[in-house]
Amino acid sequence: MLARPLASYYLVLVSTALLVALGALMVLSASSVYATATNDDPYYFAKRQMIFLVLGLPFAWWLSRLPERILKPLGWVAMALALVLLLAVFTPLGYDAGKGNRSWLNLGVLRVQPAEFAKLALVLWAASFVQAKEAVIDRVKELSPLVIGFGLVLALVLAEKDLGTALVIAAIFFAVLWILGVPGRMLGLLACLGVLGVAVLVATSPNRMVRIFAFLGLAKDDPFASQQPVSAIYALASGGWWGVGLGGSRQKWGNLYDGAQNDFVFAVLGEEMGLVGSLIVLALFFILGFAAIRIALRSDSAFSRVLSGAIAAWLMFQAMTNIGVAMGMLPVLGVPLPFLSAGGSALLANLLAVGLLLACARNEPAARRLLARRRGEPAPRVTTVVDGGR
Numbered sequence: 577m578l579a580r581p582l583a584s585y586y587l588v589l590v591s592t593a594l595l596v597a598l599g600a601l602m603v604l605s606a607s608s609v610y611a612t613a614t615n616d617d618p619y620y621f622a623k624r625q626m627i628f629l630v631l632g633l634p635f636a637w638w639l640s641r642l643p644e645r646i647l648k649p650l651g652w653v654a655m656a657l658a659l660v661l662l663l664a665v666f667t668p669l670g671y672d673a674g675k676g677n678r679s680w681l682n683l684g685v686l687r688v689q690p691a692e693f694a695k696l697a698l699v700l701w702a703a704s705f706v707q708a709k710e711a712v713i714d715r716v717k718e719l720s721p722l723v724i725g726f727g728l729v730l731a732l733v734l735a736e737k738d739l740g741t742a743l744v745i746a747a748i749f750f751a752v753l754w755i756l757g758v759p760g761r762m763l764g765l766l767a768c769l770g771v772l773g774v775a776v777l778v779a780t781s782p783n784r785m786v787r788i789f790a791f792l793g794l795a796k797d798d799p800f801a802s803q804q805p806v807s808a809i810y811a812l813a814s815g816g817w818w819g820v821g822l823g824g825s826r827q828k829w830g831n832l833y834d835g836a837q838n839d840f841v842f843a844v845l846g847e848e849m850g851l852v853g854s855l856i857v858l859a860l861f862f863i864l865g866f867a868a869i870r871i872a873l874r875s876d877s878a879f880s881r882v883l884s885g886a887i888a889a890w891l892m893f894q895a896m897t898n899i900g901v902a903m904g905m906l907p908v909l910g911v912p913l914p915f916l917s918a919g920g921s922a923l924l925a926n927l928l929a930v931g932l933l934l935a936c937a938r939n940e941p942a943a944r945r946l947l948a949r950r951r952g953e954p955a956p957r958v959t960t961v962v963d964g965g966r
Contacts, residue, residue: 581942584874587867588937591860592915592930598845598857599916599923600625605823606844607837607918621837621918628920632927639931644707644879644939647932651697651704655725658697661690662732677737677910689921691733691741695890696925698729698745700932702752703883722752739777739784740909744894746770751889755872755882791907803831808843808902812854819850837918839910842902857916858899865892871936880936887929 577583600622607621614620639647664670664681672678681688702722709718726749733742753763778784790802811827814820825847828836836844846854868888875881891914898913900906912922938947 581940581946582937584867584871584940585934585937585943587863587870588930588933591863591867595857595860595864595915596629596927598860600629601822602841602845602916603837603918605825605848606828606841608823609828610834610836624920625918625923628923629927632924635924636927636931636934639928640934640938642935644877644935647700647883647935648704648707648879651700651702654693654697655701658690658694658729659732661688662694662729662736665690665732665736679733679736679738679741687920689919691736691738692919692921692925694729694733695741695744695748696928696932698726698748699883699886699890699929701725702748702886703879706752706756706882707877707879719753719756719758734777737781738910739774740897740911743774743897743909744890744911747893748886748890752882752886755885787907791904802908804833804835804840805901805904805908807831808835808840809904811840811843811847812903815847815850815854817850817852819846819848819853822848824848838912839898839908839917840902841913841917842899845916846902861892861895861914867937868892868933871933871940874940874942875936876941877939880939884933884936887933890929891926 603625604619604622608618611620611622612618642650661681665678669681669683670678671680671682679689679691681690702725705722705725726745730742730745730749733745750763750766753766778788787802790805807827807830811825811832814826820826825836825844827847828844832840832843842854842857845857849856865888868884868891872881872885872888875884894911895914897906897909897911898917901908901911912919914926915923937943
């Protein structure tokens with residue numbers, strides 16, 4: 577089955593569809609208590625999620641149908657728009673949504689988080705840049721615009737005090753460099769500098785230090801330490817094999833607060849659907865990541881190779897980080913679980929990323945030939961030169 581020309585396409589499509597369906601159910605279930613307490617409407621977050629889902633699906637489908645020649649210039653447009661939106665956060669349009677970081681834009685009836693769309697812009701722009709510089713990309717100095725572009729977005733996100741998103745962007749950057757074959761010693765040096773930078777950012781922030789101390793078990797008596805990680809472990813532990821049933825979570829009534837539908841939605845899923853449901857979600861993310869890497873390996877275009885590889889790094893790193901936090905393996909970083917956490921900006925950006933991934937899958941050599949035959953396009957003419965005299 578994997579030998580079929582469109583196998584990668586359907587692996588991405590089916591795994592994403594199932595994750596999106598599970599996400600709609602979990603947002604409805606996990607957010608009901610918090611939505612009732614804050615908005616007097618148990619369906620408040622679920623309705624907002626469905627609006628972004630209905631908006632995102634047609635755009636994702638449209639992107640999946642676009643050829644490379646149209647997607648390439650879109651990368652530069654997306655990057656310019658992302659920078660404008662990130663800068664707009666520091667105008668009166670920007671506000672703090674109560675998370676301790678100024679990373680939202682209030683556009684009246686619409687509230688968006690530009691950093692989520694910046695991830696999408698970066699993966700598309702990086703692929704466009706590499707395609708344009710393919711002939712000389714093996715020279716390290718030619719990568720300087722790439723470093724500047726990622727560095728600028730990273731600086732703006734850090735200025736918003738959003739360390740979790742900054743780590744995801746850094747993961748995308750390292751993935752792009754790895755795909756381009758940057759020497760390991762240079763990647764190691766950049767990684768050391770990154771770890772040092774994160775240590776400084778954590779040490780200079782009392783809020784982040786509290787999270788680290790809580791993760792290490794050194795803040796048991798600190799009244800400012802969040803009880804969400806402990807409640808998440810209780811949720812996972814009480815789920816058992818099959819869970820307590822959809823909607824039956826007890827921990828979403830307690831110390832998970834708004835984290836039940838965001839940072840700790842996996843814990844609520846584990847409580848309501850048990851170990852079996854949790855393993856199904858992990859398997860779906862594995863299939864999606866496997867398909868994305870498979871597309872990158874089978875692509876004959878630098879654009880598709882970088883784009884699919886960067887999207888794989890983005891979605892898989894973010895999923896592993898969120899699940900690691902819910903399982904108590906990482907400190908709280910405030911990173912949503914792709915397709916499952918509540919948040920319109922994140923869901924829309926994730927859907928558009930999958931649309932790009934589907935476009936790359938359709939551009940695999942075997943898939944491209946199959947689709948051309950279905951459209952009735954003539955096969956390319958082949959001229960053979962034979963030296964018959966010698």
